[in-house]
Amino acid sequence: MPSLPHLFEVLISSYDQFLHATWLTLKLTVISIMIAMVIGLFFALLKISRIKGLEAIANFYIFIVRGTPLIVQIFIFYFGLTELNISDFWAATLGLAFHNGAYIAEIFRGAIQSIDKGQMEAGRSLGMSRTLTMRRIILPQAFRRALPPLGNQFIIGLKDSSLAAFIGVYEIFNLATTQGSDSFDSMTWLIICAIYYLILVFLLTMLVSYMEKRLAVSD
Amino acid sequence: MSTREMIRIEKLNKSFGDLHVLKDIDMTVKESDVVVLIGASGSGKSTLLRCINFLEIKDNGKIMIQGEEIDPATHNLNDVRQNVGMVFQHFNLFPHKTVLENVIEAPVQVKKVTRNEAEEQAKVLLEKVGLEDKADEYPSRLSGGQKQRVAIARSLAMEPDIMLFDEPTSALDPELVGEVLATMKELANEGMTMVVVTHEMGFAREVADWVVYMHDGYIVETGKPIELFDHPKEERTKEFLSTIL
Numbered sequence: 001m002p003s004l005p006h007l008f009e010v011l012i013s014s015y016d017q018f019l020h021a022t023w024l025t026l027k028l029t030v031i032s033i034m035i036a037m038v039i040g041l042f043f044a045l046l047k048i049s050r051i052k053g054l055e056a057i058a059n060f061y062i063f064i065v066r067g068t069p070l071i072v073q074i075f076i077f078y079f080g081l082t083e084l085n086i087s088d089f090w091a092a093t094l095g096l097a098f099h100n101g102a103y104i105a106e107i108f109r110g111a112i113q114s115i116d117k118g119q120m121e122a123g124r125s126l127g128m129s130r131t132l133t134m135r136r137i138i139l140p141q142a143f144r145r146a147l148p149p150l151g152n153q154f155i156i157g158l159k160d161s162s163l164a165a166f167i168g169v170y171e172i173f174n175l176a177t178t179q180g181s182d183s184f185d186s187m188t189w190l191i192i193c194a195i196y197y198l199i200l201v202f203l204l205t206m207l208v209s210y211m212e213k214r215l216a217v218s219d
Numbered sequence: 220m221s222t223r224e225m226i227r228i229e230k231l232n233k234s235f236g237d238l239h240v241l242k243d244i245d246m247t248v249k250e251s252d253v254v255v256l257i258g259a260s261g262s263g264k265s266t267l268l269r270c271i272n273f274l275e276i277k278d279n280g281k282i283m284i285q286g287e288e289i290d291p292a293t294h295n296l297n298d299v300r301q302n303v304g305m306v307f308q309h310f311n312l313f314p315h316k317t318v319l320e321n322v323i324e325a326p327v328q329v330k331k332v333t334r335n336e337a338e339e340q341a342k343v344l345l346e347k348v349g350l351e352d353k354a355d356e357y358p359s360r361l362s363g364g365q366k367q368r369v370a371i372a373r374s375l376a377m378e379p380d381i382m383l384f385d386e387p388t389s390a391l392d393p394e395l396v397g398e399v400l401a402t403m404k405e406l407a408n409e410g411m412t413m414v415v416v417t418h419e420m421g422f423a424r425e426v427a428d429w430v431v432y433m434h435d436g437y438i439v440e441t442g443k444p445i446e447l448f449d450h451p452k453e454e455r456t457k458e459f460l461s462t463i464l
Contacts (some may be wrong), residue, residue, distance in 0.1 A: 122311035126325035127301030
C-alpha cells in the first residue's frame, strides 16, 4: 500500500490528467445512456406491441446482449466500426449504448406494464387514441416509476465505461493503468482512480434522488 | 320526453374465452333516459356497459349509437367515445396531472380546444361538481368522493351526449357515496342520457327511468323502478331483490 502522504501528493499532482479523463468518462457514459434510453424505449414499445414479429425482434436483441460479455460487444463494435473510420470513442459509446439499451428496454417495459390498466381505459374512454394515451398518460407515469432502476443502470453504465480502456479510450481507468505502470506505482494510481469513480457515483446518486423528489410532487 | 334513440342494442353477444358473458342482449335507451343496470356480480352488467363504448368489443350483434350502427371495423372508435363518456369504479384519474389538467387533457389533446378555453370550461365544470377550489391539487390529495366527482367533470368536458357509470360509488367509503350520487342526480335532472351500473337501490328507485335486472348474461326484466322493485314479474328478480333489500 502507498503511504497516505504519497497518495495525496499524486492525487494533487495528477489532478489535471484525471480531470481530462473524467470528462471523457462522463461523455462516454452520458452519451451512451442517452442513446440507450432511446433504444430502450423503442424495444420496450416493440415488446408491448402485442405484434408477434416485433416482440420477437426485441427478444432477440435482448437475448444477444444478455448472452454475451460486454467486453466482447465493445470489441465487436470496435473492430466493426473502426473499419468505417469511426473513432474508438464512438465505438465504445455505441457499444455501451447497445448494451445498456437492452437492460433499459426491460426497465421501461416493466414500468409501462406496472401502470394500472384503468389509465389506458380512462384515456380511451375520453376519445384519446392508444398512441396519444401512451404518450400523454402512460409514459410520463412509467418514466417516473422507472427512475430508480434507471439511475441504477446509469451507475452501472458509468462503471462499465472503464471497459473502453481496452480499445484505447483514454478515460479514468486507462489513465490509471497507463500512468501506474509507467511509474511502477500502479497501486497509488488505481486507488486514485477508484476515488474518482466513487465521487462520480456519489454525485450521480444525489442527482437521481433529487430528480425522484422533483417528480414526486403529485404523490 | 323525446323519443330519440340514443343507444340501441340488438342480439349482443360477448364471451371471454369459454365464458359466455352477454347472451342475446336487446336494449334501447332514449334521449334523457336514466337506465340503471342491477344484478349480482358476474351477471354481465359491467361488460354490457363496457361494450357500449367499445372498451370491450362485442362478438356479434348490433350496437347503434344515436341511430348509427357502430362497427369497430369501419368506425373510428375514438370519435364514438368522444360522445360517450365513462365513469369508472376506481376513478382512473391521471395521478401525474392536477385536477384541472385532468379535466382539460382530452379537450385540448383530442378536440384541439385552446388551453385557455378548456380551462374556462373546466372551471365551470369543477364548480358544478363543487370542486372549483381543488383545481390545482393532485388527485392523491383528494378523497374518494372528490376523485369521482373530478372524474365526472373530466368526462363531461368532452361534452358527451351519453354518460356511462360503472359502479361509480362501489369503491367509496359509505359517507362519501351521497355526494357522488347527488352529482349524478343533478346530471340526470339536466337531461343527460345515462346508463348506470350500481348497487345503490335508493338511487335507482329515485332517479332511474328504467331499471334493468340482469342475471347470468341475460336481461331478465326491465321496468319502471316502481314496477320492478315493488311488483317484479320474474321469479329471479324477486329472489335477487329479497337478498339485497
